Amino acid sequence: MSIPRPEYPRPQFVRKDWLCLNGEWEFEIDQGDSGLERGLLGRPLAGRITVPFCPESRLSGVENHDFLEAVWYRREVGIPSSWAGRRVLLHFQAVDYDATVWVNGEEVGRHRGGFSPFTCDVSDAARPGERVTVVVRARDNHRDPQPRGKQAQTFGPRGAIYVRTTGIWQSVWMEPVPEFHLGRPRLTPDVANSVIRVEQPLVLRRAAAERFQSAKLDGVRLQAQLLDSDGIVTEAECSAELDLCPQLALWIPEGRRRLWSIEDPHLYDLVLKLVDGKGEVVDEARSYAGLRSVAICGKAITLNGRPVFQRLVLDQGYYPDGIMTAPSDEALRRDIELSKEAGFNGARLHQKVFEERFLYHADRLGYLIWGEFGDWGCRHYGEEKDHQQPTPSYITEWLEVLERDYSHPSIVGWCPLNETWQSLHDRITTLDAVTRGLYLATKALDRTRPVLDTSGYSHRVAEADIYDCHDYTQDTDLFAEHHADVGKGNPYYNGRDGQTWSIPYRGQPFFVSEFGGIWWNPDVREGEESWGYGERPKSIEEFYERFTRLCGILLDDPDHFGYCYTQLTDILQEQNGIYGFDRSLKFDMARIRAAQERPAAIETNSCRHSES
Numbered sequence: 001m002s003i004p005r006p007e008y009p010r011p012q013f014v015r016k017d018w019l020c021l022n023g024e025w026e027f028e029i030d031q032g033d034s035g036l037e038r039g040l041l042g043r044p045l046a047g048r049i050t051v052p053f054c055p056e057s058r059l060s061g062v063e064n065h066d067f068l069e070a071v072w073y074r075r076e077v078g079i080p081s082s083w084a085g086r087r088v089l090l091h092f093q094a095v096d097y098d099a100t101v102w103v104n105g106e107e108v109g110r111h112r113g114g115f116s117p118f119t120c121d122v123s124d125a126a127r128p129g130e131r132v133t134v135v136v137r138a139r140d141n142h143r144d145p146q147p148r149g150k151q152a153q154t155f156g157p158r159g160a161i162y163v164r165t166t167g168i169w170q171s172v173w174m175e176p177v178p179e180f181h182l183g184r185p186r187l188t189p190d191v192a193n194s195v196i197r198v199e200q201p202l203v204l205r206r207a208a209a210e211r212f213q214s215a216k217l218d219g220v221r222l223q224a225q226l227l228d229s230d231g232i233v234t235e236a237e238c239s240a241e242l243d244l245c246p247q248l249a250l251w252i253p254e255g256r257r258r259l260w261s262i263e264d265p266h267l268y269d270l271v272l273k274l275v276d277g278k279g280e281v282v283d284e285a286r287s288y289a290g291l292r293s294v295a296i297c298g299k300a301i302t303l304n305g306r307p308v309f310q311r312l313v314l315d316q317g318y319y320p321d322g323i324m325t326a327p328s329d330e331a332l333r334r335d336i337e338l339s340k341e342a343g344f345n346g347a348r349l350h351q352k353v354f355e356e357r358f359l360y361h362a363d364r365l366g367y368l369i370w371g372e373f374g375d376w377g378c379r380h381y382g383e384e385k386d387h388q389q390p391t392p393s394y395i396t397e398w399l400e401v402l403e404r405d406y407s408h409p410s411i412v413g414w415c416p417l418n419e420t421w422q423s424l425h426d427r428i429t430t431l432d433a434v435t436r437g438l439y440l441a442t443k444a445l446d447r448t449r450p451v452l453d454t455s456g457y458s459h460r461v462a463e464a465d466i467y468d469c470h471d472y473t474q475d476t477d478l479f480a481e482h483h484a485d486v487g488k489g490n491p492y493y494n495g496r497d498g499q500t501w502s503i504p505y506r507g508q509p510f511f512v513s514e515f516g517g518i519w520w521n522p523d524v525r526e527g528e529e530s531w532g533y534g535e536r537p538k539s540i541e542e543f544y545e546r547f548t549r550l551c552g553i554l555l556d557d558p559d560h561f562g563y564c565y566t567q568l569t570d571i572l573q574e575q576n577g578i579y580g581f582d583r584s585l586k587f588d589m590a591r592i593r594a595a596q597e598r599p600a601a602i603e604t605n606s607c608r609h610s611e612s
Contacts, residue, residue, distance in 0.1 A: 004059070005052055007329045009093050009171040011360040012407055013184045014286045021077060021134075021172040025051050027062065030070040033139060041102060041135055045074045054096070054169040057323045065156070068166040073136040081129035083176035087205060088128065090120045093170030093355065097146055098139040104132050112393065114140075114165070115147065115353035115374055116400035121205075128176070138167040147394055149351035149374025150316060157572050159531065165324045170355055179205040180220070181283040182272055187407035188448060190249075191293035191304060194257055198224055198248040200272065202240055219277025226250045226289070227269040228258070240274055252291065259304050260290030260409045262345050265366030267409075290363060290409030294449055296465065299487075299509050300602050301450065301561045303368075303412070309555065309600030310368055310412075310562025313339050313578070314514060315347040317354050318571045320581050324352060333361040334583070339568055340367065342578050343593035346410075348455075348513060348564045351376055351418060353401050362410035370413045370564075371405055372455070373398050373438075390417070390434040395441050402445045413466065414442050415513075417454035421494075421501050435460045455513050457494045459502035467505050469494050470514035472566075474534030476549040479515075486510050486559040509561045516550055517566035518543055520586065521575040532576030533566070540587070548595040558601040 003023050008014055027049035028040060035041075053060035055071060079088060092099065096114030100107065109120030126132040142153050142164070151164040183201030190197055200222055223237040233256045236248045250270075258266040267288045274282040293304050300307035315335065319326055326332045332355065339347060346368025349358075353374060362369050378390045398416050405411060416438035422431055435453055439461045442451045453461035456470035469492045473479045482492040491510055493500045519532020520543050537543040554563045570577040570586075580586055 018175040026074040028072045033070040054165040058321045070139045071167045083128035086176035087123040102135040113397035140166045145378045148377030187289045189291045196250040201245045223273045225271045260292040262366040312564040313344040314567040332358045343596035359408040369410045372415045415452040420458045467508040468513040472533035511562045513564045517576040529573040555600045
């Protein structure tokens with residue numbers, strides 16, 4: 001039986017030795033979350049599941065759509081004897097939501113957060129050459145407020161809310177590392193100085209610390225090489241004895257300088273090594289980096305000093321057979337290609353933290369990305385209002401996401417929250433505090449990209465880099481009226497019952513980050529749930545006319561730096577995609593592309609400091 005999703009899960013920090021643990025695991029649903037008391041930790045489980053697909057999905061082999069309060073996984077793993085002398089790390093790319101991990105009955109790790117990766121050092125419980133038993137319990141109480149994105153808290157999907165995801169839904173894998181080894185680097189492009197800056201954390205385990213103190217690792221150095229297709233471009237090294245996180249500057253000479261862009265998404269290879277005083281390699285990993293800049297110039301966002309109108313599509317990353325997990329690596333890449341064929345140059349990754357392999361393909365294909373947290377779901381079960389009470393734990397998980405994705409050149413902006421709301425006249429609330437906390441956390445970790453405090457609705461952070469709105473008005477004349485006065489400092493505000501929820505606009509770059517959502521499914525069967533925004537066009541020609549006019553209004557306005565059209569594909573009952581849920585064609589892509597291809601007004605203004 002072939003291993004599902006066998007590709008390397010962390011493509012921007014690659015080691016040679018690793019073991020994919022995707023495939024068949026023992027599995028059992030623990031509906032009362034009493035499994036620990038009932039002895040599930042110490043016995044075989046009743047069923048089978050295919051990892052990394054969630055039990056709600058068809059590809060998992062389980063396809064159970066009921067509430068799954070807790071689920072258990074169990075698998076025997078043979079650790080290669082060739083890993084002797086190294087520590088063993090067990091990686092989970094994503095487990096929804098509250099995970100505990102045991103190896104041979106010993107707890108080795110726990111993690112809360114359904115979108116971010118975590119690692120368990122299992123060296124004290126699992127040694128190379130042994131067969132060990134890995135057990136995972138995932139708790140996912142649908143009544144608890146937690147970041148869940150578009151996962152339903154009701155029994156079935158409805159409106160813009162979809163099927164739940166429980167438990168393991170991204171790859172599981174192991175790798176061996178030396179006692180003294182490289183952590184994941186943070187790579188920052190500096191176009192002005194023609195430099196890739198490397199911040200390289202070092203991890204010193206207990207045994208290595210003893211050797212280090214006894215001078216057996218004296219003289220250890222960090223080395224980095226930047227390469228292109230012609231070989232080494234530049235290299236640098238420094239002592240690895242003095243800092244927890246040494247830094248290197250890789251200067252790129254003029255003749256080898258090539259910027260990452262939409263048209264030419266050039267990536268440099270990067271080799272990182274720890275070398276001891278005798279010149280022997282202690283640890284080695286490969287990465288890649290793109291040299292590109294993102295800046296704000298008036299109302300424009302520039303890429304390498306050039307205003308680029310961001311023709312974004314809302315991508316929610318759902319699949320008929322895998323739900324939030326792509327059935328294959330090719331499916332991730334194909335979604336980007338489909339978007340580009342429709343004329344989009346990027347995506348807002350909506351209410352979900354995508355698999356890192358998606359960002360790898362975006363890096364390679366020159367596709368702009370706005371990273372977003374799946375923050376919806378923080379209401380208490382049974383309340384009327386959605387996504388109103390994010391907790392400080394959101395900041396913890398969001399920081400894990402930022403740390404994972406910081407170095408991807410395709411990411412040009414961050415958005416930690418979506419469609420929060422409350423009246424400006426309310427007292428200062430937890431929502432205000434957490435919104436500001438998420439914004440400040442994002443800016444503290446990454447000062448190289450613009451940050452939007454929340455997408456649409458309730459803007460609460462005065463110093464946020466970006467301002468936006470959501471507008472699903474289908475009447476194109478009214479839509480034009482809504483967005484005619486951004487240049488006069490009067491953008492369209494989201495609100496309800498005559499109230500505006502946001503602090504006043506202060507002239508930041510502005511975009512309509514959700515619009516369109518035009519409902520089109522002429523083949524809907526009687527009794528089938530089907531919806532989109534507003535009145536459905538009466539003909540496909542009316543769809544083309546509406547789509548073209550809505551896009552054109554924003555393309556022609558010099559005070560809009562971009563837009564985000566809803567959405568790339570249909571998802572279950574929400575049938576307003578450019579493509580079908582199965583990625584089938586719904587429209588003439590030449591006409592969809594032509595509606596977006598003309599130069600945008602903001603791209604032709606005087607804000608040009610282009611780097612070559």
